[in-house]
Amino acid sequence: MQIPHFEALQPVCPVCKTANGQLHPLVIAQVAKQEGPHIVEAVLHCTNAACKREYPVIDGVPLIISDIRRYLSENAFQIALRDDLSEVMESILGDCIGPGAIFDIVRQHLSSYAWDHYGDLDPMEDPIDPEPGAMTRVLHTALDSIADDPEGPLIDLGCSVGRSSFDLADRCGQMVLGVDLNFPMLRMASQLLRTGIVRYPRRRVGVVYDRREFSAEMPSAKMVDFWACDALALPFADGSFAGAVSMNMLDCVASPVDFLVALARSLCERAFAIVACPYDWSNAATPMEHWLGGHSQRGPDDGASDSVLRHLLDPSSVHAIDGLHLLHEMEVDWQVRVHARSTMSYKSHLVIAGT
Ligand SMILES: C[S@@+](CC[C@H](N)C(=O)[O-])C[C@H]1O[C@@H](n2cnc3c(N)ncnc32)[C@H](O)[C@@H]1O
Numbered sequence: 001m002q003i004p005h006f007e008a009l010q011p012v013c014p015v016c017k018t019a020n021g022q023l024h025p026l027v028i029a030q031v032a033k034q035e036g037p038h039i040v041e042a043v044l045h046c047t048n049a050a051c052k053r054e055y056p057v058i059d060g061v062p063l064i065i066s067d068i069r070r071y072l073s074e075n076a077f078q079i080a081l082r083d084d085l086s087e088v089m090e091s092i093l094g095d096c097i098g099p100g101a102i103f104d105i106v107r108q109h110l111s112s113y114a115w116d117h118y119g120d121l122d123p124m125e126d127p128i129d130p131e132p133g134a135m136t137r138v139l140h141t142a143l144d145s146i147a148d149d150p151e152g153p154l155i156d157l158g159c160s161v162g163r164s165s166f167d168l169a170d171r172c173g174q175m176v177l178g179v180d181l182n183f184p185m186l187r188m189a190s191q192l193l194r195t196g197i198v199r200y201p202r203r204r205v206g207v208v209y210d211r212r213e214f215s216a217e218m219p220s221a222k223m224v225d226f227w228a229c230d231a232l233a234l235p236f237a238d239g240s241f242a243g244a245v246s247m248n249m250l251d252c253v254a255s256p257v258d259f260l261v262a263l264a265r266s267l268c269e270r271a272f273a274i275v276a277c278p279y280d281w282s283n284a285a286t287p288m289e290h291w292l293g294g295h296s297q298r299g300p301d302d303g304a305s306d307s308v309l310r311h312l313l314d315p316s317s318v319h320a321i322d323g324l325h326l327l328h329e330m331e332v333d334w335q336v337r338v339h340a341r342s343t344m345s346y347k348s349h350l351v352i353a354g355t
Pocket residue numbers: 113116135157158159160164179180181182185229230231232246247248249252253254
């Protein structure tokens with residue numbers, strides 16, 4: 001956690017914010033480990049005497065999440081998981097623990113997202129003609145269609161391993177906060193921020209992974225930070241951000257409408273929102289009754305998802321999300337690498353909205 005980000009963004013306690021609508025700022029109460037401007041381990045306190053919640057900063061990532069006890073108990077393995085093992089030791093663990101276990105799921109997530117976000121910077125991938133990954137390509141396409149430069153901090157919702165946050169800061173010259181709930185991905189992003197090194201297991205086949213480690217100095221590193229926050233319960237005053245990006249996460253949240261409402265509330269006037277989504281609905285992430293389309297094909301939109309999002313961003317619609325309207329939209333190709341012989345292909349609906 002970068003001290004300038006904490007001071008500029010003034011996070012508030014997410015528990016007190018939802019309980020009574022009041023804002024109670026957090027303070028840095030105890031620092032156990034610091035590296036220059038980066039707080040690596042610390043405790044943040046809620047300043048409300050009736051609450052006094054504690055939020056830890058672990059491996060450089062502050063966890064500012066309402067139900068912090070539940071998050072820590074559900075993610076205890078991911079948080080306590082060592083990331084300093086040699087490649088050979090990691091592979092022995094991978095063989096013994098086997099496929100489908102949390103250990104393997106963590107490696108698979110890191111493999112797919114780190115390859116897409118940073119593969120173009122890896123000298124071993126394609127040193128002659130490095131192609132940017134799908135996320136970088138789509139983000140730049142979206143930013144090309146935004147007329148006015150934002151003035152104020154930007155938020156990258158569901159940032160995963162963080163390249164979109166760095167790209168946003170490079171392009172817009174503003175402070176950027178990447179938020180996600182996946183701790184191993186945030187830890188990787190935070191490590192890159194502090195060390196300039198990308199380090200991840202790239203899946204080859206089955207539970208066989210090759211360690212990738214290379215230098216990737218990000219020119220905008222001072223302007224970027226990564227926090228663990230729930231995009232549906234952001235710990236900030238309304239109107240804190242001049243722009244928001246959410247790449248492929250609308251279909252990963254429990255309630256896409258609540259997510260869009262929270263996104264709109266976080267934005268100030270004349271802000272932008274970039275939302276990309278392949279509408280790859282699953283009951284595990286989003287209960288079917290909360291999907292945008294994807295069911296009820298006898299209804300007015302024949303079950304289409306893109307038209308439901310269009311209605312939500314149309315101020316004249318009865319279902320309109322307050323304060324957010326559609327500016328541009330397009331279809332974009334998106335690939336997710338599964339392993340060396342498998343890549344999933346998506347068509348993502350890219351929407352640029354304004355406040
Ligand atoms: C499909 S991934 C997309 C990652 C990245 N934006 C990209 O396009 O490469 C969705 C991300 O959203 C995150 N996510 C899901 N629900 C979230 C929530 N409620 N708050 C914050 N992040 C969330 C997941 O952990 C995951 O990293």
